[in-house]
Amino acid sequence: MSLASQERTLARGLVAPAVLWTLAFFVVPFLAMLALSFAHMEGRKIVQGFDPGNYLRAFGDWSQLKALINSVEITLTVTVISVLLAWPLAAIIAWRVPQRFQRLALLLAVLPFWTSYVVRSYSWLLVLGKNGVINQALMGLGIVAEPLALASTRTATVIGFVHFFVMLLTLTIYANLVQLSPNYARAAQDLGAGRWATFAHVILPLTLPGVITGAFVTFVLCIGDYITPQILGGNTELTLPQLIMLQMGRSGNFPMASALSVILMAVVSLAYAGCSRWLRLDRV
Amino acid sequence: MRILSWVYLCLAYAFVFLPVVVLVVFSFQDGRLPVPPFHGFSLQWYEKILSDTGLMTALWHSALVAFISSALALVMGFLAAHALARVRLPGSVLLRGVLIAPMTVSYLIIALGLLTLFNQTGIKLSLWTAGIGHVVINLPLCFAMAYAAMGDHQKTAERAARDLGATEAQVLWLISAPMLAPALAAAFFLSVTFSWDEFIIAFLLTRFDVTLPVEIWSMLRSGLSPATNAVGSLVFLVSITAVVATEVFVLRRAK
Amino acid sequence: MTQRALTALALLTLATPAFAQDTLNALVWCDHTDPALIAPFEEKYNVKVNLKEFEGTAAGLAILDQSQPGDWDVMVIDSVDVHRAVEAGKLAELPADKLPTADFFPELVMADNNTVDGKTYAVTEKFGYNTTSYDKTKVDPADMEDMAALTSGKYDGKIGIYDYYLPVLGLVALGQGINTADVNADTLPKLQEPLMALRKASKQVSDVVSSQTALATGDVDIIVGGGEWLTAVLAKDNPNLDWTIPKQGGLRWSQSIGVVAGTAKPDLALEFVQYIVSPEGQAALAQSSCYWGMPANQKAGDLLSAEAKAVLRWDQQPDYLKRSQLYPIPDAATDTAMQDMWTAMLNQ
Numbered sequence: 001m002s003l004a005s006q007e008r009t010l011a012r013g014l015v016a017p018a019v020l021w022t023l024a025f026f027v028v029p030f031l032a033m034l035a036l037s038f039a040h041m042e043g044r045k046i047v048q049g050f051d052p053g054n055y056l057r058a059f060g061d062w063s064q065l066k067a068l069i070n071s072v073e074i075t076l077t078v079t080v081i082s083v084l085l086a087w088p089l090a091a092i093i094a095w096r097v098p099q100r101f102q103r104l105a106l107l108l109a110v111l112p113f114w115t116s117y118v119v120r121s122y123s124w125l126l127v128l129g130k131n132g133v134i135n136q137a138l139m140g141l142g143i144v145a146e147p148l149a150l151a152s153t154r155t156a157t158v159i160g161f162v163h164f165f166v167m168l169l170t171l172t173i174y175a176n177l178v179q180l181s182p183n184y185a186r187a188a189q190d191l192g193a194g195r196w197a198t199f200a201h202v203i204l205p206l207t208l209p210g211v212i213t214g215a216f217v218t219f220v221l222c223i224g225d226y227i228t229p230q231i232l233g234g235n236t237e238l239t240l241p242q243l244i245m246l247q248m249g250r251s252g253n254f255p256m257a258s259a260l261s262v263i264l265m266a267v268v269s270l271a272y273a274g275c276s277r278w279l280r281l282d283r284v
Numbered sequence: 285m286r287i288l289s290w291v292y293l294c295l296a297y298a299f300v301f302l303p304v305v306v307l308v309v310f311s312f313q314d315g316r317l318p319v320p321p322f323h324g325f326s327l328q329w330y331e332k333i334l335s336d337t338g339l340m341t342a343l344w345h346s347a348l349v350a351f352i353s354s355a356l357a358l359v360m361g362f363l364a365a366h367a368l369a370r371v372r373l374p375g376s377v378l379l380r381g382v383l384i385a386p387m388t389v390s391y392l393i394i395a396l397g398l399l400t401l402f403n404q405t406g407i408k409l410s411l412w413t414a415g416i417g418h419v420v421i422n423l424p425l426c427f428a429m430a431y432a433a434m435g436d437h438q439k440t441a442e443r444a445a446r447d448l449g450a451t452e453a454q455v456l457w458l459i460s461a462p463m464l465a466p467a468l469a470a471a472f473f474l475s476v477t478f479s480w481d482e483f484i485i486a487f488l489l490t491r492f493d494v495t496l497p498v499e500i501w502s503m504l505r506s507g508l509s510p511a512t513n514a515v516g517s518l519v520f521l522v523s524i525t526a527v528v529a530t531e532v533f534v535l536r537r538a539k
Numbered sequence: 540m541t542q543r544a545l546t547a548l549a550l551l552t553l554a555t556p557a558f559a560q561d562t563l564n565a566l567v568w569c570d571h572t573d574p575a576l577i578a579p580f581e582e583k584y585n586v587k588v589n590l591k592e593f594e595g596t597a598a599g600l601a602i603l604d605q606s607q608p609g610d611w612d613v614m615v616i617d618s619v620d621v622h623r624a625v626e627a628g629k630l631a632e633l634p635a636d637k638l639p640t641a642d643f644f645p646e647l648v649m650a651d652n653n654t655v656d657g658k659t660y661a662v663t664e665k666f667g668y669n670t671t672s673y674d675k676t677k678v679d680p681a682d683m684e685d686m687a688a689l690t691s692g693k694y695d696g697k698i699g700i701y702d703y704y705l706p707v708l709g710l711v712a713l714g715q716g717i718n719t720a721d722v723n724a725d726t727l728p729k730l731q732e733p734l735m736a737l738r739k740a741s742k743q744v745s746d747v748v749s750s751q752t753a754l755a756t757g758d759v760d761i762i763v764g765g766g767e768w769l770t771a772v773l774a775k776d777n778p779n780l781d782w783t784i785p786k787q788g789g790l791r792w793s794q795s796i797g798v799v800a801g802t803a804k805p806d807l808a809l810e811f812v813q814y815i816v817s818p819e820g821q822a823a824l825a826q827s828s829c830y831w832g833m834p835a836n837q838k839a840g841d842l843l844s845a846e847a848k849a850v851l852r853w854d855q856q857p858d859y860l861k862r863s864q865l866y867p868i869p870d871a872a873t874d875t876a877m878q879d880m881w882t883a884m885l886n887q
Contacts, residue, residue, distance in 0.1 A: 007370075019379060021423060113529065114524055115303075119519070132319070163299065176518075220388055226483075248396075249598050282414060319755055
């Protein structure tokens with residue numbers, strides 16, 4: 001055997017465990033779920049077969065379709081707000097905070113990451129409640145006369161999500177910004193560009209791939225999340241993950257839950273296709 | 285402009301810490317409900333949760349699942365990254381794609397897929413099945429971080445070692461891994477963090493032995509109580525101690 | 540290197556419990572997870588009781604469907620759903636003579652629900668009411684005696700709905716003058732409008748904890764479908780919370796416990812059921828941490844404190860029992876239709 005082919009065999013051997021694991025516990029389950037999505041329930045028995053009924057219901061039934069629309073609306077809102085809030089924070093830490101304090105500043109910005117996700121959402125419920133901290137502050141400052149109904153609404157869900165994703169995006173955008181060589185900005189200024197022009201035409205485009213990757217990760221995590229809308233949304237409306245869990249938990253309707261999951265994945269794939277030009281997931 | 289930056293920084297920190305501060309403050313509530321008004325300082329809830337064996341067991345389970353699944357993901361990811369970065373295999377773009385793919389799929393879907401698989405093959409749900417799910421979500425991360433960290437100076441060092449007669453295993457263990465230690469440590473650390481706090485996969489794929497987030501969820505569904513605040517605060521305290529310790533002992537020394 | 544491997548191995552074996560202790564697997568509602576209830580049984584029989592909580596009957600039956608015989612030993616189920624479970628072959632017969640039903644409140648023996656063809660499959664363990672819970676400092680208690688007040692516009696945005704479709708749809712039916720026993724495919728459409736009207740007047744639809752939180756924080760002042768089970772646990776810290784059965788009536792919920800068919804431990808399972816319906820078990824269950832409720836066994840009253848009995852309104856039970864109706868018992872098709880109506884209401 002030549003040295004090159006020996007190398008290749010060895011390489012294949014090293015890659016094998018990871019690939020086999022992914023095939024067995026990711027690809028195959030997804031295919032099984034896809035097959036199940038074409039089954040239907042009779043009473044409580046699952047009947048296999050090629051029946052697109054679940055998909056027709058998912059798009060035809062308004063209350064099901066609404067869940068999908070809600071999810072997309074909320075996710076887009078959260079992604080945009082989170083990026084807009086996180087970018088300045090990351091930039092300030094990367095460029096304004098003195099070098100030796102930067103890691104501390106970053107750590108502080110993401111410290112609440114380490115409270116349990118479930119408990120943190122529940123805390124927001126208490127913070128946003130009628131006699132919670134925010135309402136008491138607003139009333140104390142005289143900004144409002146009556147407490148605002150913030151908890152158990154879409155607003156609360158968005159706030160809960162934004163809180164989490166601002167932390168995540170600050171991390172990823174910061175990592176992106178510190179890699180940026182200051183030479184680009186210097187070169188632009190040497191050529192006569194003002195501060196804003198340098199920012200808009202040089203820095204922003206250079207960091208765009210990193211920002212878009214972070215935004216995509218935000219999109220995926222947000223649209224598939226069950227806990228935050230469940231705890232903070234007050235069931236004023238349903239999101240797609242909540243609908244999926246309802247189908248599974250309450251109705252025991254696995255085929256329908258599978259179909260809805262496939263649809264969820266299709267939406268994410270669309271988002272992926274949209275961003276693929278900039279996405280560098282292997283350098284997240 | 286400078287002042288604006290500092291104001292923004294302060295506001296951002298205030299926003300980020302708000303729920304945590306409320307959480308911790310009301311964990312000391314001397315009363316049944318963790319809502320304002322704050323009645324007084326009491327340690328009863330911490331006592332209650334520390335003596336709750338269900339919670340402590342769940343905490344242990346979480347640590348177990350996090351460490352084992354992260355270790356597995358790291359090893360497989362590192363080996364795969366090493367192989368794909370070194371050798372030009374046919375179809376390596378496809379292989380890389382397959383390995384990264386789970387990153388683009390929501391955890392709920394991964395959990396449902398595995399649940400379907402386990403139901404159809406009759407495999408019982410347990411901490412192991414949840415661990416399998418956690419490896420699935422962490423493997424792409426470990427692979428990506430290891431792959432991104434590999435560079436030419438490692439190739440040179442490895443070639444030198446091979447020339448000196450080292451076996452591949454020795455090269456991996458004695459040369460590649462130590463040179464990549466920071467990236468590997470970061471990958472392991474991130475994986476543990478994700479696994480530790482992960483809810484939906486653990487919720488759907490365990491039966492009786494559960495992890496901490498699932499136990500907290502059950503606690504929450506059983507009633508409103510400052511005990512939940514106490515758990516959250518305790519988890520927070522333990523986590524930041526670990527982070528600070530890592531920062532001080534591991535990362536500083538590596539400098 | 541070997542040291543590390545050995546420690547790892549030791550940790551791994553610790554993780555997979557290989558206790559010599561016997562176990563009992565129970566599918567239950569959250570009130571059974573209180574250690575005060577379970578610990579005495581575990582100590583007496585030296586067993587470990589594994590508890591898994593589930594939401595409604597459909598969810599419980601779905602779990603059983605996905606399990607093998609022997610996976611589960613006992614199950615808690617809505618009394619009105621016992622027949623469904625028996626028809627699906629999920630419950631094992633119980634020896635009626637070993638159960639203390641003679642000591643029960645007569646209305647709670649519920650032989651029609653707990654027996655099929657003369658064979659007993661479950662025994663009632665706890666009951667209570669789904670009616671209207673409210674904060675008596677924020678609403679006019681007189682209004683709460685009439686369900687129509689909820690959609691009158693006076694309390695818009697101050698109402699929360701308990702997230703369980705069966706009792707709430709039953710309440711809506713009572714509000715329309717339809718008995719819960721008459722809720723079927725024909726009468727169900729009549730509930731659509733009043734349900735949506737109720738939803739419009741409400742702020743949220745939430746589970747046990749979120750409902751409690753909302754009442755406690757003042758986000759809502761009324762919970763439809765609430766009852767003593769919701770407010771009793773908060774009573775000490777928040778004495779403003781009250782509940783009542785309006786003039787149109789209220790719903791009575793009752794839960795039964797039974798042995799799962801195919802259990803590998805029929806004797807131990809029966810012991811557990813007997814423990815739960817004994818006076819000691821009943822007293823613990825009545826006050827368990829998730830939600831309170833009246834014990835089916837009257838003898839438990841001897842073991843309850845005077846305050847507990849006051850919170851449970853022990854003495855007013857005869858009146859409540861008279862004015863309350865059981866949950867609707869829909870057939871499979873109507874059940875699906877009800878769930879669909881509920882989902883549509885949630886997504887309004």
